[in-house]
Amino acid sequence: MSGAVAATAAAVLDGCDERPVLRQRGQREVFCGLTGIIWLHRKIQDAFFLVVGSRTCAHLIQSAAGVMIFAEPRFATAIIDERDLAGLADANDELDAVVTQLLERRPDIRLLFLVGSCPSEVIKLDLSRAAIRLGQRFSPDVRVLNYSGSGIETTFTQGEDACLASLVPVLPVSDDSQLLVVGALADVVEDQFARIFTAMGLRNVRFLPPRQAAELPPVGKGTRYLLAQPFLADTARALEARGATRIAAPFPLGVEGTTLWLQAAAAAFGVDSASFRAATELPQERGKRAVGNQRPLLAGKRMFFFPDSQLEIPLARFVSRELGMEVIEAGTPFLHKQHTAEELALLPKSVLVSEGQDVERQLDRCRAAKPDLVVCGLGLANPLEAEGLTTKWSIELLFTPVQGYDQAGDLAELFARPLVRRMRLAV
Numbered sequence: 001m002s003g004a005v006a007a008t009a010a011a012v013l014d015g016c017d018e019r020p021v022l023r024q025r026g027q028r029e030v031f032c033g034l035t036g037i038i039w040l041h042r043k044i045q046d047a048f049f050l051v052v053g054s055r056t057c058a059h060l061i062q063s064a065a066g067v068m069i070f071a072e073p074r075f076a077t078a079i080i081d082e083r084d085l086a087g088l089a090d091a092n093d094e095l096d097a098v099v100t101q102l103l104e105r106r107p108d109i110r111l112l113f114l115v116g117s118c119p120s121e122v123i124k125l126d127l128s129r130a131a132i133r134l135g136q137r138f139s140p141d142v143r144v145l146n147y148s149g150s151g152i153e154t155t156f157t158q159g160e161d162a163c164l165a166s167l168v169p170v171l172p173v174s175d176d177s178q179l180l181v182v183g184a185l186a187d188v189v190e191d192q193f194a195r196i197f198t199a200m201g202l203r204n205v206r207f208l209p210p211r212q213a214a215e216l217p218p219v220g221k222g223t224r225y226l227l228a229q230p231f232l233a234d235t236a237r238a239l240e241a242r243g244a245t246r247i248a249a250p251f252p253l254g255v256e257g258t259t260l261w262l263q264a265a266a267a268a269f270g271v272d273s274a275s276f277r278a279a280t281e282l283p284q285e286r287g288k289r290a291v292g293n294q295r296p297l298l299a300g301k302r303m304f305f306f307p308d309s310q311l312e313i314p315l316a317r318f319v320s321r322e323l324g325m326e327v328i329e330a331g332t333p334f335l336h337k338q339h340t341a342e343e344l345a346l347l348p349k350s351v352l353v354s355e356g357q358d359v360e361r362q363l364d365r366c367r368a369a370k371p372d373l374v375v376c377g378l379g380l381a382n383p384l385e386a387e388g389l390t391t392k393w394s395i396e397l398l399f400t401p402v403q404g405y406d407q408a409g410d411l412a413e414l415f416a417r418p419l420v421r422r423m424r425l426a427v
């Protein structure tokens with residue numbers, strides 16, 4: 001289910017680098033952080049995500065994952081039924097028994113995440129102690145960590161942030177000079193970036209999360225990290241506490257974003273401009289051509305982003321600057337001023353940036369603006385379609401490889417597709 005949290009309704013216009021930001025604190029319609037398991041379990045290939053939750057959590061995971069086919073799923077829900085505090089000892093015993101059974105059945109698992117959720121019975125359980133207890137028992141074969149995907153504490157993509165932040169304390173130590181790319185990227189995208197970094201002459205490039213638990217990248221004073229995703233505030237803080245330094249950059253969405261992102265890394269490691277050009281020229285041209293193919297359909301179309309994935313600001317920058325679309329509002333659940341500073345500087349001043357949500361008011365703004373395309377969560381998409389608006393599910397932007405030069409055309413096409421469908425239906 002999507003976490004719908006009612007808070008005191010409030011709207012504040014606040015300044016952010018001279019740009020007014022509409023801050024709203026009302027009812028919000030977003031997924032909870034459990035959703036991240038769907039792309040994270042595909043990324044870390046020997047990890048297992050055990051949600052400690054309710055039947056609702058199990059349904060969320062199953063329905064979000066239902067569109068995919070798995071040989072052997074690497075996530076499950078241990079359902080904790082209602083019980084009083086006196087039953088907590090049993091709950092811990094049950095959890096231990098479930099984990100033991102799981103690890104006996106699946107000897108391929110090297111990293112086990114216990115993922116917390118909202119139900120009060122789960123909140124009463126101390127999952128960090130459970131992770132330590134189980135970690136001691138199954139070490140060195142299996143590392144056990146925990147984080148929360150609860151809808152009370154996290155929205156949608158914050159689940160990935162919580163997961164990666166839980167990995168940072170167990171990363172090995174090294175003060176060697178290295179580039180660390182942080183944020184789950186589809187393997188195909190990661191491989192493309194790795195090739196470009198190699199072509200630039202960068203030798204020590206690592207990725208977090210890794211594909212295998214045994215490949216955890218080291219971190220230390222020589223680590224300069226580049227965020228591949230805009231929703232990793234806690235992970236960034238944890239890396240900095242271990243001595244790493246952030247390379248400020250926009251995010252690698254679209255040709256321009258990808259170029260600036262790669263350029264920031266190149267500048268940080270002293271790559272000369274000829275080497276940079278040689279490594280990026282061809283893919284840049286390919287990306288521009290692919291984006292250009294979608295532009296005639298999209299240029300001039302008006303777009304509205306509801307807050308969901310935290311990708312909204314970079315996406316608004318991409319569609320405005322590379323596709324010629326007019327963004328009316330770019331809503332984001334959270335606006336991290338430092339991490340999005342380079343994005344906000346590129347975003348046209350006409351775009352209303354909003355942070356948080358007061359869903360009824362935002363729906364009113366959207367209806368009044370009559371946009372050609374609305375990017376929103378699943379919960380809002382069907383009602384808006386029924387009202388005659390054309391929508392794109394923001395969750396698809398997380399499930400589809402969209403970063404990098406060779407995906408820029410696909411990213412543009414994701415926005416073109418619902419418009420094409422609507423035109424066909426109208427014929």
Ligand code: SF4
Nearest residue numbers: 032057117118150151
């Ligand atoms: S963690 Fe909370 S919001 Fe998410 S599915 Fe479970 S009960 Fe719902």
